[in-house]
Amino acid sequence: MKFYHVFLLFFISHISISQTLYLDKVTTVSKKTYTYKKTKKQKLKLDFYKPKRVKEEVPLIIYVHGGGFSGGKRNDENTVAFANKLAERGYAVASISYRLTMQKLGFGCNTNSEDKIEAFNNASEDISYATDYILKNKRKFKIDSSKIILIGTSAGAEAILNLAYIYDNKILPKDFKFAGIISMAGALISLENITPKNAIPIQLFHGTDDRLVPYNIAPHHYCSEKDKGYLMLYGSKAIADKLKKIDQSYYLYTIKSGNHSWSGRPMQECFNEIIDFLFYDVLNKNKRQINFTL
Numbered sequence: 001m002k003f004y005h006v007f008l009l010f011f012i013s014h015i016s017i018s019q020t021l022y023l024d025k026v027t028t029v030s031k032k033t034y035t036y037k038k039t040k041k042q043k044l045k046l047d048f049y050k051p052k053r054v055k056e057e058v059p060l061i062i063y064v065h066g067g068g069f070s071g072g073k074r075n076d077e078n079t080v081a082f083a084n085k086l087a088e089r090g091y092a093v094a095s096i097s098y099r100l101t102m103q104k105l106g107f108g109c110n111t112n113s114e115d116k117i118e119a120f121n122n123a124s125e126d127i128s129y130a131t132d133y134i135l136k137n138k139r140k141f142k143i144d145s146s147k148i149i150l151i152g153t154s155a156g157a158e159a160i161l162n163l164a165y166i167y168d169n170k171i172l173p174k175d176f177k178f179a180g181i182i183s184m185a186g187a188l189i190s191l192e193n194i195t196p197k198n199a200i201p202i203q204l205f206h207g208t209d210d211r212l213v214p215y216n217i218a219p220h221h222y223c224s225e226k227d228k229g230y231l232m233l234y235g236s237k238a239i240a241d242k243l244k245k246i247d248q249s250y251y252l253y254t255i256k257s258g259n260h261s262w263s264g265r266p267m268q269e270c271f272n273e274i275i276d277f278l279f280y281d282v283l284n285k286n287k288r289q290i291n292f293t294l
Contacts, residue, residue, distance in 0.1 A: 021090045022279050027053035029087040036096070036133035037126070046096040046130055047075055048141065049087040059147035059179070059283065060134065061086055063095040064127060066154025066185075066263055069102040069119040082267040089275065092143050094134060098126035098159070107155075109223035113231040116220065117189065123159035124167040132171050149180040149282055154213065154263035157186025161239075164200055165193045180282035182274060185263035187213050187220075187233035191242045199248040201285075203277040205266040206236035207258020215254075244289060251277050251290040258294070 019026050030050045037044040051058060065072040065079060073079075074095040083093040101122050105111050131148065138145055152160040161183055163169070181202045206215045211222055216237040223230045234242075240252040253273060255262050266274065273292075280286045 021054065022059070022283060023089065023275060025085075025088045026090055027051045027088060029084050034133075037129045039099070042099075044097055044099070044126060044129070045074070046094045046133075047083070049083045049093040049095070050141075051087045051090045051092065054090045057138075057142055057144040058090055058092050059149060059278075060092045060094065060141070060143040061149045061151055061278075062127065062131060062134075063093060064098065064123070064150070064152040064156030064159050065095070066152070066156045067100070068107040069123060069155045070100050070105075070107060071103075072100075072155070073097070078264060078267055082271075085271060091278070092141060094130060096127065096130045098123045098130075107229075108221050109227040109229040111229045113220075113229055116229065116231055119155075120158055120162040120189070121167055123155070124163035124169075125171065127159060127163050128167075128169055128171040135172075135176075147179045147283065149182070149278065150178055151182040151184075152186060153184040153267070154186070154260070157183040157263065158188075158213070161186045161188050165198070166190065180278065182277065183236065183239075184266050185210055185213050185236075185260055187235040188239065189231065189233060191234050191238060194239070194242050194246070194248075196246050196248060199243060199246065201249050201277075201281045202239070202243070203251040203253065203274065203281070204236035204240055205253045205255070205262060205270065207255040207260065207262040209257050210235070210260045210262070212260045213263075240291070249281060249287040249289060251281060251288065252292065254291070254293045256293055 030052050033047050035043045035045050074097045083095050086093050099122050101119050150160040181200050184205045208215045214233050214235040216235055220231040220233050240250045243250040
C-alpha cells in the first residue's frame, strides 16, 4: 500500500484559478425536492442540492440520515448546512428520506434481531431506488454516474454499509459500483463480503465508547446473548482492520472516549477531513491507509 497525495487542479472557465473545484467553495447552490418512489403508504422524497455555477457532470453524494430506523429526517438543520457546504464545493447532494420501519418496534435489545436486519435491508432497498431514480435522470441532474458516493450517520451508516456489502441488490445495474463511502458510527453484520475485488474507498468515523453501535466487534446495543435483539456487529475498527489485511485503502478517524454523538458531529467538526477524503481518495483514487485518533 502506497502513502501519497496527488494534487490535481480542476478548473472551469468561470471559477478563479486560485480556487480548486471539489476542494474550495466555488459556487452558489440551488435546492429542489423530488419524489423518487411512491408506496401505498407514502411518497419517498429526496432534496437535491445543485452546484449552480458548475457546468460539467459532477460527483453525486447520497446522504442517509440516522434515527434508529424510527426517526430522523432528510432536512434537519445540520443536514441542510452539511449538504450546502458540499454543494458549494461542486458536489451534487441528494439527501433522502426512507421507510422508518422500526417506528412501532423500537431498535433495542427487546426487538428481534431478524427485524433489525430487515430494517437494514429495507433502507438499503430505498437507497437503491433513490440511486436508480437519479441514474435514470442523470442528464437532468447532470451527475457523473461513475462518481456516486454514499454518506450515512448512525442508522444511515448501517444502511449504506449494508447496501455496499450485504444487500442482494436487484434494483441497480449489475455492473454498478459506488465510488466511495463515508460511515459515521456505522457497522456491518459480517465482514465476509469485503474483498479486494469489491472493496470501496471508505472513511470511517467512530467513538471508542459508543454504546449503541460498537466501535470494534460487539453486539448491537451491547445486548446479551439471551436478548431477542442480540446481533453481533462489526464496527469501524473491525472494517478498517479487514481492509488493512487485504491491502485496501481506508481512512479511520477514531474519537478516543467518544460516544454515539459522533454519529453526527463529523459533518460540522470534521468537514475538512471529509473533503480531503472525497478529493484525494475517491475522485483522484489515491490508495491511502490512514489511522487518526482524536
